[in-house]
Amino acid sequence: MPELPEVETVRRGLAPYMEGARIGRLVLNRPDLRFAFPDGFVEQVEGRTVEALSRRAKYLLINLEGDLTIISHLGMSGSFRIQAESNEGTPGAFHQQRSKDQAHDHVVFELTRAEAPARIIYNDPRRFGFMHLAPTSGLDAYPAFAGLGPEPTGNFLSADYLAQRFASRKQPLKSALLDQKIIAGLGNIYVCEALHRAHLSPERAAGSLVRANGKPQKSLEQLTEDIRMVIAEAIEAGGSSLRDHIQTDGSLGYFQHRFRVYDRQEEPCVTPGCPGTIHRITQSGRSTFFCPACQK
Known part of the structure; x- marks a missing residue:
């Protein structure tokens, strides 16, 4: 989709x-x-x-x-x-x-x-x-928009906001990020990519990124920045394409060549110095790609 x-x-x-x-x-x-x-x-x-x-x-x-x-x-x-x-x-x-x-x-x-x-x-x-x-x-x-969270491209998405929404949650981090009531429009591919950039496991509890005083840990601040960055890069690249697809001006979207983990099962991790390989697991019926060696 x-x-x-x-x-x-x-x-x-x-x-x-x-x-x-x-x-x-x-x-x-x-x-x-x-x-x-x-x-x-x-x-x-x-x-x-x-x-x-x-x-x-x-x-x-x-x-x-x-x-x-x-x-x-x-x-x-x-x-x-x-x-x-x-x-x-x-x-x-x-x-x-x-x-x-x-x-x-x-x-x-x-x-x-x-x-x-x-x-x-x-x-x-x-x-x-x-x-x-x-x-x-x-x-x-409109029913589909009522209760939607902020856009990942807007100024409302911040580490403090995510800390507020993640506090005390035992839900897996990836599942929390896919919750449209927390962040609107963030999908499976870009969640996998952002988590790898932030070196965070998709299975980690969302609440573990929040301090006891309710403030975001540095890892959550980094994740927030990586979410913004991966979406911005994908938009700049013209959307992702796993097969040739013509855009309005006849050019192609090539962001798929920058995928770090998505659809790269059993391939080497691209993190410098990481000896791991990309694994695929299923979470809530969706494929999750991540590196167990560098995503903790």
Whole structure:
């Protein structure tokens, strides 16, 4: 499933084509994706101008004029494809190849733009993605957003904040970091990567990183910095790609070449001087990659 950096890459790729454009026509090639489209979806969206594209956690937000937002989730196989005179591509680099099979083109935005018309096509072979509508002014009340923690890219994420949330928790550190109510949008791959950089075991109790007085230990301060760094690097690299995947400008995301542990089971640890090898365990049904030698 695309993680935060991939969704952010999609947002940045679509923004030049969608922001300021008018949705002249919206075509739905089926009545549903993972869920049914909202009642009156076409009628509510057609004719509106896209004011901005934003993101919350792993959700893409298409903010329309008139206090209306399309909330889009890519699921496991969803992607957007751009058709315009200046370019044709698929924004975002993902862990699995995105489809361009037109049989799976389920939603088409036909845009009127000052530069030239464009079509934005949503393709989703497995149909685990979805699109909902909500008032822009009431997005905080949308069920998926209510209670979400701060973004790992924002100023609200701090070691003091994590110490407050981790205090007395016996929950494994990795599970705590994947809790969207603690940090929004942080996913499996980047948790594994951040923990390796911080040299912390994914099995360690989250509360062990908090002092008796409730203040963060230095290890938690380092982890907070590593979370920020690994997400920033992934966004800068254009999202991660384990297979070739074309972005809007035809370039590829190559962050996978900098993975330290993810999907590197039985390979040597890249930490200088570490003799360990990468292990894989299962936590809460998800694969965890780490080095037992240098992650304590």
